[in-house]
Amino acid sequence: DWTMNAYREEAIEKIRATVGDSHVICGLSGGVDSSVAAALIHEAVGDQLTCVFVDHGLLRKNEAEEVVTMFRDNMNLKVIYADERELFLGELEGQSDPETKRKIIGRLFIDVFQKYANQIEGAKFLAQGTLYPDVIESVSFSGGPSVTIKSHHNVGGLPEKMGLKLVEPLRELFKDEVRVLGRELGLPPSFIGRHPFPGPGLAIRCPGEITRAKLDILREADAVYIDQIRKHGLYDEIWQAFVAILPVRTVGVMGDGRTYDFACALRAVTSVDGMTADYYPFSHDFLGETATRIINEVPGINRVTYDITSKPPGTIEWE
Numbered sequence: 001d002w003t004m005n006a007y008r009e010e011a012i013e014k015i016r017a018t019v020g021d022s023h024v025i026c027g028l029s030g031g032v033d034s035s036v037a038a039a040l041i042h043e044a045v046g047d048q049l050t051c052v053f054v055d056h057g058l059l060r061k062n063e064a065e066e067v068v069t070m071f072r073d074n075m076n077l078k079v080i081y082a083d084e085r086e087l088f089l090g091e092l093e094g095q096s097d098p099e100t101k102r103k104i105i106g107r108l109f110i111d112v113f114q115k116y117a118n119q120i121e122g123a124k125f126l127a128q129g130t131l132y133p134d135v136i137e138s139v140s141f142s143g144g145p146s147v148t149i150k151s152h153h154n155v156g157g158l159p160e161k162m163g164l165k166l167v168e169p170l171r172e173l174f175k176d177e178v179r180v181l182g183r184e185l186g187l188p189p190s191f192i193g194r195h196p197f198p199g200p201g202l203a204i205r206c207p208g209e210i211t212r213a214k215l216d217i218l219r220e221a222d223a224v225y226i227d228q229i230r231k232h233g234l235y236d237e238i239w240q241a242f243v244a245i246l247p248v249r250t251v252g253v254m255g256d257g258r259t260y261d262f263a264c265a266l267r268a269v270t271s272v273d274g275m276t277a278d279y280y281p282f283s284h285d286f287l288g289e290t291a292t293r294i295i296n297e298v299p300g301i302n303r304v305t306y307d308i309t310s311k312p313p314g315t316i317e318w319e
């Protein structure tokens with residue numbers, strides 16, 4: 001892609017000019033955005049980049065291992081695995097308000113980065129995979145008063161005390177452009193094609209209070225759902241698909257017994273840039289088969305619903 005190649009060259013020059021011989025740290029989330037940002041910066045400044053992969057305990061099944069392996073082994077990036085599960089889950093305990101949850105996660109991310117940045121000699125820059133829609137959506141509706149819909153923790157000025165400057169080489173790009181750039185940079189197609197995953201992770205797919213037990217159930221249900229979508233060849237037709245575990249238990253009957261377990265909601269949407277979205281029209285056969293699999297394979301869930309809300313008026317995530 002000629003245009004993207006030009007963009008890439010220009011971005012690399014800009015990164016080099018900005019960074020000089022300082023060190024950059026990059027928060028790797030496993031999402032496409034931060035992955036492409038890391039690959040681009042790595043191409044620009046090589047070993048002056050150290051990635052920090054924070055495990056906040058809100059990742060999907062096997063995610064931490066897959067991401068760390070892929071960047072360390074396949075791409076030769078310096079990656080620090082930061083196991084901060086106890087810190088995040090501890091601070092989130094008892095919190096049920098969506099914005100409070102986001103703010104706690106955002107604050108801890110900054111604390112954790114500061115901790116790792118302090119250990120890296122000459123670290124002066126923090127790289128982030130902020131995209132254009134993140135920038136505009138978290139600022140305001142044009143024409144109206146400034147209204148924040150959701151405070152994305154990975155957008156906005158970092159506290160002065162952190163002493164790091166931001167490098168955001170994807171700020172002008174939309175998601176589809178980021179994927180093209182990622183391919184140019186040699187990231188594996190399977191990685192580029194991954195659905196977006198939000199910084200606060202499973203926290204915003206677990207409406208209300210987060211517990212470790214609920215997160216474990218959610219991880220299993222989500223893995224079955226994504227497996228179903230892949231098996232039916234639908235993964236690439238969908239912008240984003242995930243399970244949300246609902247803060248309600250319902251009565252069911254399995255075998256000879258009564259169950260009283262969590263209900264979950266399946267979400268799948270099509271979208272161009274995440275700013276508007278339509279729910280995906282799965283066949284009834286697909287939905288029925290998936291519900292049966294989740295209930296049979298995931299202890300703790302006895303009811304499956306499908307979310308048919310588009311955006312607007314809904315948002316893609318449940319919080």
Ligand code: XMP
Nearest residue numbers: 151152153196197198199200274315316317
């Ligand atoms: P919503 O739920 O606002 O999501 O319709 C739009 C897109 O943004 C992702 N998202 C987030 N990403 N931090 C992120 O990095 C966040 O706090 C956040 N909230 C939503 C969401 O997954 C979707 O792709």
